[in-house]
Amino acid sequence: MENLILIFISTILVNNLVLTYFLGICPFLGVSGKMESALGMGAAVTFVMTLATSISWLIYYLVLKRFGLIFLEYIVFILVIASLVQIVEMFIRKYSKNLYQSLGIYLPLITSNCAILGVALFMVVKDYSFLESIVFGFSGGIGFSLVLAIMAGIREDLEFAQVPSVFKGAPLTLIIAGILALIFMGFSGLGGG
Amino acid sequence: MGQVLAATIIFGSIGLIFSLLLAFLNQKLKVTEDPRTKKILDKLPGLNCGACGFSSCRTYAQAAVKKPEIFQGCRPAGDDTNEKIAKLLGLQKSLKKEKKSILICNCQAEEGEKKITSLYLGIKTCQAAHSTGGALDCLYGCLGLGDCKEACPANAITIKRKKVYINQKKCVLCGKCIRACPRRLFQVIPRQKDKRNYFIACQNKDKLKEVKDVCSRGCITCGLCARVENSPYRIEESLARIDYKRADQIKLLEEGKNKCPTKCIDVIRY
Numbered sequence: 001m002e003n004l005i006l007i008f009i010s011t012i013l014v015n016n017l018v019l020t021y022f023l024g025i026c027p028f029l030g031v032s033g034k035m036e037s038a039l040g041m042g043a044a045v046t047f048v049m050t051l052a053t054s055i056s057w058l059i060y061y062l063v064l065k066r067f068g069l070i071f072l073e074y075i076v077f078i079l080v081i082a083s084l085v086q087i088v089e090m091f092i093r094k095y096s097k098n099l100y101q102s103l104g105i106y107l108p109l110i111t112s113n114c115a116i117l118g119v120a121l122f123m124v125v126k127d128y129s130f131l132e133s134i135v136f137g138f139s140g141g142i143g144f145s146l147v148l149a150i151m152a153g154i155r156e157d158l159e160f161a162q163v164p165s166v167f168k169g170a171p172l173t174l175i176i177a178g179i180l181a182l183i184f185m186g187f188s189g190l191g192g193g
Numbered sequence: 194m195g196q197v198l199a200a201t202i203i204f205g206s207i208g209l210i211f212s213l214l215l216a217f218l219n220q221k222l223k224v225t226e227d228p229r230t231k232k233i234l235d236k237l238p239g240l241n242c243g244a245c246g247f248s249s250c251r252t253y254a255q256a257a258v259k260k261p262e263i264f265q266g267c268r269p270a271g272d273d274t275n276e277k278i279a280k281l282l283g284l285q286k287s288l289k290k291e292k293k294s295i296l297i298c299n300c301q302a303e304e305g306e307k308k309i310t311s312l313y314l315g316i317k318t319c320q321a322a323h324s325t326g327g328a329l330d331c332l333y334g335c336l337g338l339g340d341c342k343e344a345c346p347a348n349a350i351t352i353k354r355k356k357v358y359i360n361q362k363k364c365v366l367c368g369k370c371i372r373a374c375p376r377r378l379f380q381v382i383p384r385q386k387d388k389r390n391y392f393i394a395c396q397n398k399d400k401l402k403e404v405k406d407v408c409s410r411g412c413i414t415c416g417l418c419a420r421v422e423n424s425p426y427r428i429e430e431s432l433a434r435i436d437y438k439r440a441d442q443i444k445l446l447e448e449g450k451n452k453c454p455t456k457c458i459d460v461i462r463y
């Protein structure tokens with residue numbers, strides 16, 4: 001139990017996927033303009049990430065490892081993630097039209113979100129058990145949403161600031177991302193992390 | 194060789210399982226859309242103004258296909274398009290109707306008429322200027338920075354010399370400008386007789402001297418319009434008001450208008 005809590009906290013803060021490993025930068029910069037879409041994206045990523053890690057774990061340990069085909073892990077994980085995103089998209093389209101319309105463009109984007117593949121691969125590297133990988137996937141998603149929400153909050157307030165025209169748009173966003181990453185380095189002392 | 198074969202088989206079967214699952218779910222979760230929805234959507238202007246009560250043109254089209262009697266016409270689309278859509282939905286009744294109200298802006302003072310003593314360099318929106326009190330001496334009048342123009346989906350609002358002009362033909366009465374204006378200057382009034390729509394072009398609730406100090410066209414609460422015999426005008430909160438229930442008494446309205454010393458009773462011809 002202690003182990004799970006440790007994984008949960010360290011994945012959100014200490015080893016944050018976006019700001020420590022720099023995975024999933026594309027949606028981090030692209031979808032963080034508005035708080036609403038950022039939270040929607042975060043929720044969708046969290047869902048897919050949790051599901052993808054658990055199914056990847058099952059396939060990796062029950063199929064790939066048993067037949068000695070570990071070198072297939074990358075391509076199989078990509079396959080799993082892509083299919084999962086498709087399934088999630090279908091479900092959302094069928095049962096929640098409004099959510100489908102507000103997420104619309106971002107949903108297929110999750111397929112190419114390297115943070116999700118990253119979580120699946122880290123889970124193998126760190127030798128997690130099934131329960132641990134589920135917690136790992138979930139907390140990875142929460143960490144992703146947290147950073148996205150922070151970024152969206154900053155960028156929404158930034159609309160009212162007077163920014164020198166050379167810094168407007170992408171440059172300032174990248175500078176903020178860098179400063180946020182520095183801030184998150186401060187967490188590295190937590191939990192022996 | 195054995196490993197290659199195993200890899201092919203395993204990867205192939207995993208792929209097959211997922212593709213079968215996807216194919217199955219695709220059939221099971223299919224969302225069919227009535228082809229009429231797209232046809233209606235193509236005919237609608239796509240302003241997403243919300244005057245019909247739906248959040249977007251798409252949701253309106255979807256709801257109308259499901260329940261044709263919901264369709265009460267689309268204001269921005271115009272009569273011809275509405276007839277076409279009604280035909281598509283199999284509705285018999287005519288949707289042609291005249292506009293019964295018009296939109297007005299309660300400040301019609303131009304640059305020069307309203308006094309500006311401070312230099313405003315802040316964010317160029319009325320919302321920001323209003324919260325700092327900058328850009329205009331009158332605390333009630335139009336700031337002229339164009340929040341309403343920005344909010345209007347039908348491009349019906351133009352601003353010249355810090356005064357708002359409304360194109361009544363284009364206006365769809367969606368009310369977005371009413372919410373956008375921080376000084377709440379917009380108002381929807383009933384359409385009056387003979388294409389002469391009288392309204393009070395001032396919103397300043399101060400008394401004579403304070404009004405005179407900031408604007409040459411403000412309502413100074415002199416009450417001359419209300420003192421005409423049997424006048425449809427009255428004074429309320431230091432402002433002249435029109436009783437729109439008596440809006441057909443053009444003669445009395447005109448008489449009151451001519452009495453006004455600051456010309457803050459205005460007419461829109463529509």
